[in-house]
Amino acid sequence: MLEIRDVSKSYGTRRVLTDVSFDVAPGRMTGFVGGNGAGKTTTMRIVLGVLEPDAGTVTLDGAPLGPGGRRRFGYMPEERGLYPKMKLAEQLVYLARLHGLTPAAAKRSTDELLARLSLTERANDAIEKLSLGNQQRAQIAAALVHEPDVLMLDEPFSGLDPMAVDVVAEVLAERAHRGIPVLFSSHQLDIVERLCDDLVIIADGTIRAAGPREALREQHATLRYQLQTDGDAGWVRDQPGIAVIETDGGYALFDAETPEAAQRVLEAAVARGGVSDFARQHPTLSQIFKEVVR
């Protein structure tokens, strides 16, 4: 478990992070969501030890992180970059060795990863000679080549075409399933919604919401329900404590003042005949985001 506790950071008089605390659990993909300038990159840099926080701690499995521990992190910074003139495979081996792998292990891991990302044929090309898409994959490879114990990826999907998004998402999910904590930031909320198990929402340098995705959706669910009955659902309009948004034949979408009011609608519907669907609507991630950021 990677634990970030009460981290604060200012640049001069500008406060960029205020008491930021959240966890990244092993074996789970944690999505880190926030607008531009919300503090995602600063938080990641602090976790990686690239920046010093003014206050707060970052611990992995209860132990504070030093240079030795952080070397077991895999990091993909938002500002992409590799040595442009260095050959792809050579560069990956170099990075793996900087992270502490033996030469043989670095070579083996590089070969496996290149094969996994369909880059084997490009192994001896200089980075600057690769296509943009392949450069993106190379960047992912650079974050993974040392078999990290923790993955931190800043906007890993930005600039990827849909196919590459799938490949990268798959590779990240694989890593998470092996039991390591994976934190990735993104402003593409649909991708985050699809991939993440846990969510952390940051705005103006403070954490607005954090927890398992489903729990958050539960928590932010409004009392909006949908109902599908066999007969016409127009009667719902006359129920006490109910504001209907839409009806269409047997379908009704409505807001209830209390859960009990909704319950009474269900009972009434059952009394009138068959109910094929009755569900409380869960908000999408972008709805939750807008709500907590407001």
Next chain:
Amino acid sequence: MTTAHDTVARPYSTGRSVWLVAQREIMVRLRSVAFLVSTGLMLVLLLGSITISALVSVNAADPKVAVVAGATIPGNVALDAQAVETREEAEALLRAGDVDAAILPSDAPLGFTVLGDDSVPTRVVQALSVLPEVELLDASGAAGFIGYIVAIGFGLIFFLSAMTFGSTIAQSVVEEKQTRIVEILLATIPTRVLLAGKIVGTTILALGQVALLLAISIVALSVTGQSELLLGLGMPFVWFAIFFVFGFILLASLFAATGAMVSRLEDIGSTTTPVTMLVMIPYFAVVFFNDNPVVVTVMSYVPFSAPIGMPLRLFTGDAQWWEPLLSLGVLVATCLAVIVLGARIYENSLLRLGQRVKLAEALKG
């Protein structure tokens, strides 16, 4: 948490990380065409000048003189004499440039007069002069011309290495910033390890290049029979090597630190120029003031010029035995202070992209 990697990852070692970074610096440079070409060019220049100096010393022909009938010159002088009948004939040859001087009969004590064209024919006069025997009590002090050559030599080696490799290290720092890989590197190893690796790698390259050039010149000088030039270089040379290492590290740290303050290769000159000055001033000082004992003594203690000044004073035999030790102490202390300062600038500037970082900000953090 997975433990599969535990068998492949080794515990963190600063030394190993520094060496990895250094290795990469060396490898990249050895593969760079520009580096190979410039080293090759230096080799060609060096071999060329040694060959030319060998040819000149062999082929320096005796000066030509026209001896007018009636004048006699001693028979064993190194002159290419040609007999003519009249003074007019001799003057014509002299004006035409066919001879360097004419010898006229005269009543002077020597029995002849030397006639030159528009300047005193020094070589002819020297050939005809009788020099007294000279002995020196302390022969090591008579450096003279050879001292000048040695001064320029030490100066030039240090100057060239510091300039080429200094700008190399500054560029390599900016390149990492410009390509943004620096953030991955900083997330992997401590900033100081990255800086140390760069300095170690570049120093090894610089020393390697100098050693190669020297080894080749020693061989070339021996082959062309000029090995006497090497005599007396022994101890000063060892000192030069020691001073070179620390002097070079001092400058390399400054180049790395000032390079880190900009984000684009195009801007590199704006912060590294003061450091370039620190390299150039000692070189020009030694070219113009190498026979001025006060300047050379001062130079031998100022850390930036000590690698040139102190070996020169040792060569001319003008330094006491303890002086190089004291000067080295000053140099090493400065070097350590500059490394700490340089590392601070480097650390504080690396992640600031865009605008050039101001020195005050870089120092404050």
